[in-house]
Amino acid sequence: MDPVDTPLKNGDEPSQQLFQEARRQADSQQPNHDSPSRQLLYEFSRMLIDSDRKFHNELDRAAAEQEKKHLEALAAAAAEHNRVFRKNFVNETKRNPDLKKVAGDLRRHMRMKLGQLTLNPRENKDMLQSLRGCFTQAVNTPCFTVDVKQFLASPTQAQLPPGPCEISALLVFLFNHFAKAIVNQLASEAGVNIKAADPIGIVAVSVLGNPQFCINNKIPLTDILLAKYHKSCGVLFGIYGPEKTERGRTRLGWRQNEGRWCSDQDHLERMTGLGAGWASLALRKIKVGSALVHPLPNAHYWRAFSRIVNTPPHEATATHYMVLKAMVEGDSLDRFIQCYGRAAVAALRKGLIEFPQGHDSVAAKSLPGLVETIKKERKLTL
Numbered sequence: 001m002d003p004v005d006t007p008l009k010n011g012d013e014p015s016q017q018l019f020q021e022a023r024r025q026a027d028s029q030q031p032n033h034d035s036p037s038r039q040l041l042y043e044f045s046r047m048l049i050d051s052d053r054k055f056h057n058e059l060d061r062a063a064a065e066q067e068k069k070h071l072e073a074l075a076a077a078a079a080e081h082n083r084v085f086r087k088n089f090v091n092e093t094k095r096n097p098d099l100k101k102v103a104g105d106l107r108r109h110m111r112m113k114l115g116q117l118t119l120n121p122r123e124n125k126d127m128l129q130s131l132r133g134c135f136t137q138a139v140n141t142p143c144f145t146v147d148v149k150q151f152l153a154s155p156t157q158a159q160l161p162p163g164p165c166e167i168s169a170l171l172v173f174l175f176n177h178f179a180k181a182i183v184n185q186l187a188s189e190a191g192v193n194i195k196a197a198d199p200i201g202i203v204a205v206s207v208l209g210n211p212q213f214c215i216n217n218k219i220p221l222t223d224i225l226l227a228k229y230h231k232s233c234g235v236l237f238g239i240y241g242p243e244k245t246e247r248g249r250t251r252l253g254w255r256q257n258e259g260r261w262c263s264d265q266d267h268l269e270r271m272t273g274l275g276a277g278w279a280s281l282a283l284r285k286i287k288v289g290s291a292l293v294h295p296l297p298n299a300h301y302w303r304a305f306s307r308i309v310n311t312p313p314h315e316a317t318a319t320h321y322m323v324l325k326a327m328v329e330g331d332s333l334d335r336f337i338q339c340y341g342r343a344a345v346a347a348l349r350k351g352l353i354e355f356p357q358g359h360d361s362v363a364a365k366s367l368p369g370l371v372e373t374i375k376k377e378r379k380l381t382l
Contacts, residue, residue: 085146089173092144102141103170107177110134114181117199124199128206135174135213143170148215152223159219167215172224178207179225183232183274190280191273194330201280208295209286220295233274235323238307240315252319268322268363275326278304283335298339301327302347305336309351313358321363324351325370333374348374349382 093100113127113134145166149157182204190197208225211217230237232253241248255262255270262270282301286292308324328336328348337344352371356364374380 085151085169085172085176088146089169092169099141099143099170102137103173106134106138106170106174110174110178111181114185114200114203117185117196117203119195119199121199121202124203128203131203131207132210135171135207135210138171138174139168139212141168141170143168145169146172148172148221151221153226156219156223160215165215171213172221175208175213175221175224179228182225183228183277186277186280187232187270187273189273190276190326191269191271194272194276194326197273197276197280198331201277201284204281205284205286205295206292209292211291211293214293218293220293222295225295229274229278233271233278233323235271235308235311235320236274236278236304238311240311240317240320243317243319252317264318268318271319271322272326275323276329276332278323279327279332279335283332283339285335301336302340305347305351309347309355316355316359316364318361318363321356321359321361321367324355325363325366328352329370333378345380345382353382 089103093103110131113130116127117124146169147164148167149160149165151172152160182200186197186200190200204225207213208220208222214220234240234251234253239251241251243249243252243254249261253271253274254267261267279301281296282298282304284294284296286294305324305327308320311320328351333348336348340347352367352374356367359365371382374382
Protein backbone atom coordinates (compact mmCIF):
# COMPACT_ATOMS: atom_id res chain seq x y z
CA MET A 1 0.00 0.00 0.00
CA ASP A 2 1.35 3.39 -0.99
CA PRO A 3 2.09 5.40 2.20
CA VAL A 4 0.93 8.55 0.44
CA ASP A 5 -2.52 7.03 -0.02
CA THR A 6 -2.98 5.99 3.60
CA PRO A 7 -6.18 7.82 4.61
CA LEU A 8 -5.61 8.07 8.35
CA LYS A 9 -2.97 9.95 10.26
CA ASN A 10 -3.74 7.89 13.30
CA GLY A 11 -4.75 4.32 12.51
CA ASP A 12 -7.53 4.20 15.10
CA GLU A 13 -8.54 7.83 15.47
CA PRO A 14 -12.00 6.95 14.09
CA SER A 15 -12.40 4.39 16.87
CA GLN A 16 -11.82 7.11 19.47
CA GLN A 17 -14.25 9.44 17.71
CA LEU A 18 -16.93 6.78 17.65
CA PHE A 19 -16.59 6.06 21.36
CA GLN A 20 -16.76 9.78 22.15
CA GLU A 21 -19.97 9.96 20.12
CA ALA A 22 -21.36 7.00 22.08
CA ARG A 23 -20.58 8.81 25.35
CA ARG A 24 -22.32 11.96 24.14
CA GLN A 25 -25.39 9.91 23.21
CA ALA A 26 -25.51 8.44 26.69
CA ASP A 27 -25.14 11.89 28.28
CA SER A 28 -27.94 13.32 26.15
CA GLN A 29 -30.33 10.61 27.29
CA GLN A 30 -29.89 11.27 31.03
CA PRO A 31 -33.35 11.84 32.62
CA ASN A 32 -34.40 15.19 34.05
CA HIS A 33 -35.89 13.81 37.28
CA ASP A 34 -33.92 12.60 40.26
CA SER A 35 -35.09 8.98 40.57
CA PRO A 36 -32.14 7.27 42.32
CA SER A 37 -32.72 3.96 40.53
CA ARG A 38 -32.85 5.60 37.10
CA GLN A 39 -29.86 7.78 37.86
CA LEU A 40 -27.95 4.67 38.92
CA LEU A 41 -28.99 2.85 35.74
CA TYR A 42 -27.83 5.66 33.46
CA GLU A 43 -24.65 6.14 35.43
CA PHE A 44 -23.94 2.44 35.08
CA SER A 45 -24.50 2.69 31.31
CA ARG A 46 -22.09 5.61 31.14
CA MET A 47 -19.54 3.64 33.14
CA LEU A 48 -19.80 0.78 30.66
CA ILE A 49 -19.21 3.14 27.75
CA ASP A 50 -16.31 4.74 29.62
CA SER A 51 -14.86 1.31 30.29
CA ASP A 52 -15.11 0.37 26.61
CA ARG A 53 -13.71 3.75 25.58
CA LYS A 54 -10.75 3.49 27.95
CA PHE A 55 -10.04 -0.02 26.76
CA HIS A 56 -10.03 1.04 23.12
CA ASN A 57 -8.13 4.24 23.81
CA GLU A 58 -5.43 2.17 25.44
CA LEU A 59 -5.52 -0.21 22.51
CA ASP A 60 -5.43 2.71 20.08
CA ARG A 61 -2.48 4.39 21.79
CA ALA A 62 -0.51 1.17 21.68
CA ALA A 63 -1.34 0.66 18.00
CA ALA A 64 -1.37 4.27 16.76
CA GLU A 65 2.32 4.40 15.86
CA GLN A 66 2.20 0.99 14.20
CA GLU A 67 -1.20 0.96 12.50
CA LYS A 68 -0.07 2.52 9.24
CA LYS A 69 3.01 0.31 9.12
CA HIS A 70 0.87 -2.69 10.03
CA LEU A 71 -1.35 -2.29 6.96
CA GLU A 72 1.65 -1.75 4.71
CA ALA A 73 3.35 -4.78 6.24
CA LEU A 74 0.33 -6.97 5.53
CA ALA A 75 0.46 -6.07 1.85
CA ALA A 76 4.22 -6.52 1.77
CA ALA A 77 3.96 -9.87 3.52
CA ALA A 78 1.42 -11.07 0.96
CA ALA A 79 3.66 -10.01 -1.93
CA GLU A 80 6.68 -11.63 -0.33
CA HIS A 81 4.75 -14.81 0.26
CA ASN A 82 3.52 -15.05 -3.32
CA ARG A 83 6.81 -14.15 -4.92
CA VAL A 84 9.42 -15.92 -2.81
CA PHE A 85 7.68 -18.66 -0.86
CA ARG A 86 5.78 -20.10 -3.81
CA LYS A 87 8.92 -20.20 -5.92
CA ASN A 88 10.93 -21.90 -3.17
CA PHE A 89 8.15 -24.36 -2.38
CA VAL A 90 7.74 -25.35 -6.04
CA ASN A 91 11.50 -25.84 -6.39
CA GLU A 92 11.53 -28.03 -3.29
CA THR A 93 8.62 -30.18 -4.53
CA LYS A 94 10.50 -30.76 -7.79
CA ARG A 95 13.24 -32.39 -5.74
CA ASN A 96 10.77 -34.19 -3.48
CA PRO A 97 7.89 -35.86 -5.40
CA ASP A 98 6.40 -37.22 -2.18
CA LEU A 99 6.04 -33.71 -0.76
CA LYS A 100 4.49 -32.52 -4.02
CA LYS A 101 1.87 -35.28 -3.86
CA VAL A 102 1.01 -34.65 -0.21
CA ALA A 103 0.75 -30.87 -0.75
CA GLY A 104 -1.50 -31.29 -3.78
CA ASP A 105 -3.73 -33.84 -2.05
CA LEU A 106 -4.12 -31.69 1.07
CA ARG A 107 -4.93 -28.58 -0.94
CA ARG A 108 -7.58 -30.33 -3.04
CA HIS A 109 -9.13 -32.09 -0.04
CA MET A 110 -9.23 -28.85 1.95
CA ARG A 111 -10.94 -26.94 -0.86
CA MET A 112 -13.42 -29.77 -1.43
CA LYS A 113 -14.45 -29.88 2.25
CA LEU A 114 -14.86 -26.10 2.41
CA GLY A 115 -17.12 -26.30 -0.63
CA GLN A 116 -19.32 -28.87 1.12
CA LEU A 117 -20.25 -26.64 4.07
CA THR A 118 -23.98 -26.16 4.60
CA LEU A 119 -26.21 -24.04 6.82
CA ASN A 120 -26.75 -27.05 9.11
CA PRO A 121 -24.16 -27.05 11.95
CA ARG A 122 -24.54 -30.79 12.53
CA GLU A 123 -23.72 -31.59 8.93
CA ASN A 124 -20.61 -29.41 9.13
CA LYS A 125 -19.03 -31.27 12.05
CA ASP A 126 -17.57 -33.97 9.82
CA MET A 127 -16.26 -31.35 7.39
CA LEU A 128 -14.57 -29.43 10.21
CA GLN A 129 -13.02 -32.61 11.58
CA SER A 130 -11.73 -33.49 8.14
CA LEU A 131 -10.23 -30.01 7.71
CA ARG A 132 -8.47 -30.28 11.05
CA GLY A 133 -7.11 -33.60 9.84
CA CYS A 134 -5.60 -31.86 6.79
CA PHE A 135 -3.72 -29.38 8.95
CA THR A 136 -2.67 -32.07 11.44
CA GLN A 137 -1.17 -34.02 8.55
CA ALA A 138 0.60 -30.87 7.35
CA VAL A 139 2.12 -30.40 10.82
CA ASN A 140 3.26 -34.03 11.06
CA THR A 141 4.54 -34.50 7.49
CA PRO A 142 8.35 -34.17 7.22
CA CYS A 143 9.07 -30.96 5.35
CA PHE A 144 11.65 -28.20 5.18
CA THR A 145 11.03 -25.23 7.46
CA VAL A 146 10.82 -21.49 6.87
CA ASP A 147 11.11 -18.46 9.12
CA VAL A 148 7.46 -17.60 9.66
CA LYS A 149 8.30 -14.00 10.58
CA GLN A 150 8.62 -13.09 6.91
CA PHE A 151 4.88 -13.72 6.54
CA LEU A 152 3.86 -11.70 9.59
CA ALA A 153 3.27 -7.99 10.17
CA SER A 154 5.47 -6.18 12.68
CA PRO A 155 3.02 -6.22 15.65
CA THR A 156 2.70 -9.99 15.36
CA GLN A 157 6.45 -10.42 15.02
CA ALA A 158 6.88 -8.42 18.23
CA GLN A 159 5.04 -11.17 20.13
CA LEU A 160 7.75 -13.68 19.20
CA PRO A 161 11.23 -14.11 20.71
CA PRO A 162 14.15 -12.47 18.85
CA GLY A 163 15.66 -14.42 16.01
CA PRO A 164 14.20 -16.78 13.40
CA CYS A 165 11.02 -18.71 14.14
CA GLU A 166 10.96 -21.85 12.02
CA ILE A 167 7.75 -23.74 11.18
CA SER A 168 6.78 -26.29 8.54
CA ALA A 169 6.67 -24.84 5.03
CA LEU A 170 3.85 -27.25 4.24
CA LEU A 171 1.74 -25.69 7.02
CA VAL A 172 2.35 -22.20 5.62
CA PHE A 173 1.53 -23.47 2.12
CA LEU A 174 -1.76 -24.95 3.31
CA PHE A 175 -2.75 -21.85 5.31
CA ASN A 176 -2.11 -19.69 2.26
CA HIS A 177 -4.55 -21.74 0.19
CA PHE A 178 -6.96 -21.96 3.13
CA ALA A 179 -7.06 -18.16 3.48
CA LYS A 180 -7.55 -17.72 -0.26
CA ALA A 181 -10.38 -20.27 -0.28
CA ILE A 182 -12.08 -18.65 2.74
CA VAL A 183 -12.07 -15.20 1.12
CA ASN A 184 -13.25 -16.52 -2.25
CA GLN A 185 -16.01 -18.60 -0.72
CA LEU A 186 -17.26 -15.72 1.42
CA ALA A 187 -17.28 -13.43 -1.62
CA SER A 188 -19.21 -15.89 -3.78
CA GLU A 189 -21.57 -17.71 -1.40
CA ALA A 190 -22.20 -15.14 1.35
CA GLY A 191 -22.60 -12.48 -1.32
CA VAL A 192 -25.76 -14.24 -2.45
CA ASN A 193 -26.92 -15.37 1.01
CA ILE A 194 -25.28 -13.73 4.04
CA LYS A 195 -26.27 -16.72 6.19
CA ALA A 196 -23.58 -18.70 4.35
CA ALA A 197 -20.95 -16.57 6.12
CA ASP A 198 -21.64 -18.18 9.48
CA PRO A 199 -20.41 -21.75 8.82
CA ILE A 200 -17.41 -20.40 6.93
CA GLY A 201 -16.55 -18.14 9.87
CA ILE A 202 -16.88 -21.01 12.33
CA VAL A 203 -14.50 -23.18 10.31
CA ALA A 204 -11.98 -20.36 9.83
CA VAL A 205 -11.86 -19.49 13.53
CA SER A 206 -11.75 -23.16 14.56
CA VAL A 207 -8.80 -23.94 12.30
CA LEU A 208 -6.82 -20.72 12.68
CA GLY A 209 -7.32 -20.71 16.45
CA ASN A 210 -6.34 -24.34 17.03
CA PRO A 211 -3.20 -24.19 19.22
CA GLN A 212 -1.73 -27.15 17.33
CA PHE A 213 -1.60 -24.98 14.19
CA CYS A 214 -0.49 -21.77 15.94
CA ILE A 215 3.04 -20.44 16.26
CA ASN A 216 4.39 -21.68 19.60
CA ASN A 217 0.86 -23.00 20.25
CA LYS A 218 -0.45 -19.50 20.96
CA ILE A 219 -0.10 -17.11 17.99
CA PRO A 220 -2.49 -17.82 15.07
CA LEU A 221 -1.39 -17.29 11.48
CA THR A 222 -4.14 -14.71 11.07
CA ASP A 223 -1.92 -12.31 9.15
CA ILE A 224 -2.05 -14.59 6.11
CA LEU A 225 -5.85 -14.28 6.08
CA LEU A 226 -5.70 -10.53 6.76
CA ALA A 227 -3.38 -10.03 3.80
CA LYS A 228 -5.93 -11.69 1.52
CA TYR A 229 -8.76 -9.64 3.04
CA HIS A 230 -6.73 -6.43 2.75
CA LYS A 231 -6.40 -6.93 -0.99
CA SER A 232 -10.02 -7.95 -1.54
CA CYS A 233 -11.90 -5.54 0.75
CA GLY A 234 -9.75 -2.52 1.55
CA VAL A 235 -12.55 -0.43 3.09
CA LEU A 236 -12.36 -2.63 6.20
CA PHE A 237 -8.85 -1.27 6.71
CA GLY A 238 -9.66 2.40 6.12
CA ILE A 239 -8.80 2.42 2.42
CA TYR A 240 -10.81 4.43 -0.09
CA GLY A 241 -10.50 5.67 -3.63
CA PRO A 242 -12.62 6.89 -6.56
CA GLU A 243 -14.56 4.08 -8.22
CA LYS A 244 -14.24 5.80 -11.59
CA THR A 245 -10.46 5.29 -11.80
CA GLU A 246 -8.36 2.18 -12.35
CA ARG A 247 -6.32 2.72 -9.22
CA GLY A 248 -9.34 3.55 -7.11
CA ARG A 249 -11.12 0.39 -8.16
CA THR A 250 -8.04 -1.68 -7.44
CA ARG A 251 -7.81 -0.22 -3.94
CA LEU A 252 -11.49 -0.98 -3.30
CA GLY A 253 -11.19 -4.62 -4.35
CA TRP A 254 -12.85 -4.58 -7.76
CA ARG A 255 -11.99 -7.70 -9.75
CA GLN A 256 -10.96 -7.93 -13.37
CA ASN A 257 -11.66 -10.77 -15.77
CA GLU A 258 -9.57 -10.91 -18.92
CA GLY A 259 -8.74 -7.23 -18.56
CA ARG A 260 -12.34 -6.09 -18.01
CA TRP A 261 -13.81 -4.92 -14.73
CA CYS A 262 -16.63 -6.97 -13.25
CA SER A 263 -20.12 -5.46 -13.24
CA ASP A 264 -21.38 -3.21 -10.45
CA GLN A 265 -23.73 -5.96 -9.29
CA ASP A 266 -20.99 -8.59 -9.16
CA HIS A 267 -18.71 -6.24 -7.22
CA LEU A 268 -21.35 -5.31 -4.66
CA GLU A 269 -22.28 -8.97 -4.20
CA ARG A 270 -18.65 -9.75 -3.45
CA MET A 271 -18.45 -6.87 -0.98
CA THR A 272 -21.64 -8.10 0.70
CA GLY A 273 -20.09 -11.51 1.20
CA LEU A 274 -16.83 -10.12 2.54
CA GLY A 275 -18.61 -7.71 4.89
CA ALA A 276 -20.79 -10.50 6.27
CA GLY A 277 -17.73 -12.71 6.49
CA TRP A 278 -15.80 -10.14 8.51
CA ALA A 279 -18.65 -10.00 11.02
CA SER A 280 -18.77 -13.78 11.18
CA LEU A 281 -15.04 -13.92 11.90
CA ALA A 282 -14.62 -10.98 14.28
CA LEU A 283 -17.87 -11.31 16.26
CA ARG A 284 -17.39 -15.01 16.87
CA LYS A 285 -17.53 -15.98 20.55
CA ILE A 286 -15.31 -18.74 21.90
CA LYS A 287 -16.70 -20.85 24.72
CA VAL A 288 -15.25 -20.34 28.18
CA GLY A 289 -12.65 -23.01 28.84
CA SER A 290 -12.00 -23.68 25.16
CA ALA A 291 -8.39 -24.18 24.13
CA LEU A 292 -8.94 -22.13 20.97
CA VAL A 293 -7.04 -18.88 20.54
CA HIS A 294 -9.31 -16.27 18.95
CA PRO A 295 -7.61 -15.35 15.67
CA LEU A 296 -9.70 -12.20 15.13
CA PRO A 297 -10.95 -10.68 18.43
CA ASN A 298 -13.99 -8.39 18.59
CA ALA A 299 -11.87 -5.22 18.47
CA HIS A 300 -11.18 -5.94 14.78
CA TYR A 301 -14.89 -5.56 14.06
CA TRP A 302 -15.14 -2.24 15.91
CA ARG A 303 -12.08 -0.89 14.13
CA ALA A 304 -13.40 -1.83 10.70
CA PHE A 305 -16.83 -0.35 11.51
CA SER A 306 -15.31 2.90 12.75
CA ARG A 307 -12.98 3.23 9.77
CA ILE A 308 -15.88 2.90 7.36
CA VAL A 309 -18.27 5.34 9.06
CA ASN A 310 -15.49 7.91 9.55
CA THR A 311 -14.58 7.90 5.87
CA PRO A 312 -14.66 11.51 4.59
CA PRO A 313 -18.15 12.03 3.09
CA HIS A 314 -16.82 12.97 -0.33
CA GLU A 315 -14.74 9.77 -0.42
CA ALA A 316 -17.54 7.37 0.60
CA THR A 317 -18.59 4.98 -2.16
CA ALA A 318 -21.20 2.31 -2.76
CA THR A 319 -18.56 -0.19 -1.62
CA HIS A 320 -18.47 1.40 1.85
CA TYR A 321 -22.24 1.34 2.23
CA MET A 322 -22.64 -2.23 1.01
CA VAL A 323 -19.89 -3.61 3.25
CA LEU A 324 -21.30 -1.72 6.25
CA LYS A 325 -24.80 -3.03 5.60
CA ALA A 326 -23.55 -6.61 5.34
CA MET A 327 -21.63 -6.23 8.61
CA VAL A 328 -24.80 -5.52 10.62
CA GLU A 329 -27.40 -7.67 8.90
CA GLY A 330 -28.82 -10.83 10.41
CA ASP A 331 -27.33 -12.24 13.60
CA SER A 332 -24.35 -9.87 13.37
CA LEU A 333 -26.49 -7.03 14.72
CA ASP A 334 -27.30 -8.94 17.91
CA ARG A 335 -23.68 -10.02 18.36
CA PHE A 336 -22.44 -6.46 17.93
CA ILE A 337 -24.83 -5.16 20.58
CA GLN A 338 -23.94 -8.04 22.91
CA CYS A 339 -20.28 -7.11 22.60
CA TYR A 340 -20.54 -3.32 22.97
CA GLY A 341 -23.98 -2.55 24.40
CA ARG A 342 -25.08 1.10 24.24
CA ALA A 343 -21.88 2.07 22.46
CA ALA A 344 -22.90 -0.27 19.63
CA VAL A 345 -26.35 1.36 19.42
CA ALA A 346 -24.75 4.80 19.15
CA ALA A 347 -22.36 3.49 16.50
CA LEU A 348 -25.27 1.99 14.55
CA ARG A 349 -27.09 5.31 14.67
CA LYS A 350 -24.06 7.07 13.25
CA GLY A 351 -23.38 4.40 10.63
CA LEU A 352 -26.90 3.71 9.38
CA ILE A 353 -28.53 7.12 9.75
CA GLU A 354 -25.86 9.84 9.67
CA PHE A 355 -23.21 8.25 7.44
CA PRO A 356 -25.39 7.79 4.30
CA GLN A 357 -26.95 11.27 4.46
CA GLY A 358 -26.41 13.24 1.26
CA HIS A 359 -25.53 10.21 -0.86
CA ASP A 360 -27.93 9.04 -3.54
CA SER A 361 -26.46 5.66 -4.50
CA VAL A 362 -28.70 2.62 -4.21
CA ALA A 363 -26.35 1.17 -1.60
CA ALA A 364 -26.54 4.33 0.54
CA LYS A 365 -30.32 4.47 0.29
CA SER A 366 -30.57 0.87 1.47
CA LEU A 367 -29.26 1.77 4.95
CA PRO A 368 -32.33 3.78 6.10
CA GLY A 369 -34.43 0.81 5.00
CA LEU A 370 -32.31 -1.40 7.24
CA VAL A 371 -33.01 0.99 10.13
CA GLU A 372 -36.74 0.44 9.65
CA THR A 373 -36.25 -3.32 9.47
CA ILE A 374 -34.31 -3.26 12.74
CA LYS A 375 -37.07 -1.23 14.35
CA LYS A 376 -39.75 -3.62 13.14
CA GLU A 377 -38.03 -6.95 13.71
CA ARG A 378 -35.74 -6.18 16.67
CA LYS A 379 -37.95 -3.57 18.36
CA LEU A 380 -34.88 -1.32 18.46
CA THR A 381 -35.15 2.37 17.58
CA LEU A 382 -31.85 3.94 16.58
